[in-house]
Amino acid sequence: MTPQFGLIVVGDEILSGKRADKHLNKVIDLLSDRGLALSYAEYVGDEPERIKAVLSRAFASGDVVFCTGGIGATPDDHTRLCAAQALGVSLQLHPLAAELIRERMQAMAQEKGEVFDPERPDNIHRLNMGCFPQGASIIPNPYNKIPGFSCSGSAGGGVHFFPGFPVMAWPMLEWVLDTQYTHLFGSQAKVERSVIVYEALESTLTPLMQRIEATHSGVRVFSLPSVDHPVHGRHIELGVKGLATDSLAAWNDLIDGLHHLGAKLGPEMVRD
Numbered sequence: 528m529t530p531q532f533g534l535i536v537v538g539d540e541i542l543s544g545k546r547a548d549k550h551l552n553k554v555i556d557l558l559s560d561r562g563l564a565l566s567y568a569e570y571v572g573d574e575p576e577r578i579k580a581v582l583s584r585a586f587a588s589g590d591v592v593f594c595t596g597g598i599g600a601t602p603d604d605h606t607r608l609c610a611a612q613a614l615g616v617s618l619q620l621h622p623l624a625a626e627l628i629r630e631r632m633q634a635m636a637q638e639k640g641e642v643f644d645p646e647r648p649d650n651i652h653r654l655n656m657g658c659f660p661q662g663a664s665i666i667p668n669p670y671n672k673i674p675g676f677s678c679s680g681s682a683g684g685g686v687h688f689f690p691g692f693p694v695m696a697w698p699m700l701e702w703v704l705d706t707q708y709t710h711l712f713g714s715q716a717k718v719e720r721s722v723i724v725y726e727a728l729e730s731t732l733t734p735l736m737q738r739i740e741a742t743h744s745g746v747r748v749f750s751l752p753s754v755d756h757p758v759h760g761r762h763i764e765l766g767v768k769g770l771a772t773d774s775l776a777a778w779n780d781l782i783d784g785l786h787h788l789g790a791k792l793g794p795e796m797v798r799d
Contacts, residue, residue: 529714530591530684531566532558535581537596537606538691539572549693550595554700561704562713566590573597575605582606582613582686589682591708593700596691598675600655606688610678611660624657624665624674631672666703670695677703716799720778721749721766723759723793724785732765735784743777745769759793766796 534554540546548570555565571577578597585592597606611618632650636643644650659665659676666675666687675689675696687703689696724732729750736748746769754761765785767777785792 529711530589532563533566533585533588533590533592534568535585535592535594536568536570536691537573537578537594539603541570541596542572550696553693553697554593557697557701557704558715561708561711562716563704563708563711564715564717573603573605575609578605578609579613582610585686586613586678586680587682589680589684591684592680592686593689593703594686595689595696598656598688598690600652607658607660607676610686610688614660614678614681616661618658619661620654621657621659621663621665621674621676624659624676625654627665627668627672627674628654628657666699668695669698675699677707716770717768718771718774719766719768719798720774720795721751721764721798722782722785722795724763724765725759725791725793726761727763727788727790729763731788732763732790735781735788736765738784739767739777739781742780743767743769743773746773746777748777748781762793764796 534551536548536550538546541548551568554568558565569581571581582594585594594606597604608618629645632645632653633643656673660678663676663678666677666689668674668690670692673690675687677685677687679685685707687700689699729752732750736750739748740746746767748767749765751764752762753759753764756762765781767774767781769777
């Protein structure tokens with residue numbers, strides 16, 4: 528079976544409104560560009576027990592899950608430890624991560640005209656950013672070399688961890704997709720077909736919607752009512768979404784059913 532894709536966004540700043548989440552729409556776009564789809568997203572604050580619970584579900588799901596935020600080395604960064612606890616393993620300094628972090632620290636020292644001292648307390652502390660759950664593999668960071676990491680789930684799939692900064696997270700996420708999941712590209716490409724239905728009630732359309740989903744496996748029917756649309760006024764956008772061939776058959780069935788009901792139809796739309 529093709530795994531589902533999920534997103535976890537960690538951070539109090541998102542839930543408090545101090546920062547607006549930018550990851551959701553971008554992840555949807557990155558997946559869509561590759562014929563894949565996001566199945567769910569979760570937001571969680573900087574609370575270790577909640578983060579651990581969310582990650583435990585992710586590891587047990589068999590899904591491919593992307594997790595952003597909380598992998599730094601400040602007191603409010605809990606994601607690395609919570610991931611280890613969810614897996615029942617210890618945190619370990621990854622040798623390659625340590626090498627990359629030291630390279631970054633050395634470059635920063637050179638930029639300031641300073642001599643790099645690897646034993647300086649703040650430099651030793653920065654190595655915590657390379658402490659990952661035992662068995663993790665690294666995700667390269669083209670922005671500043673500080674890597675993310677990936678862990679396999681207990682039911683297959685995997686959870687991939689990125690910084691909260693979009694400038695780092697997005698190219699790292701693309702790297703994961705393009706190196707680990709090319710065999711899935713195109714497997715979830717779907718087509719959405721819909722039509723504007725005027726002067727109809729959802730209760731009247733519900734039996735038709737139920738019949739379409741029962742008849743056409745893998746196709747989802749949706750209904751988006753509007754009461755004050757600037758062009759169409761009060762109406763319902765009714766449609767189907769699924770793989771190209773499946774959705775076309777369901778679409779033809781839906782249109783026939785609407786004609787049978789005597790529905791007043793408006794413009795039709797197709798979205799990939």
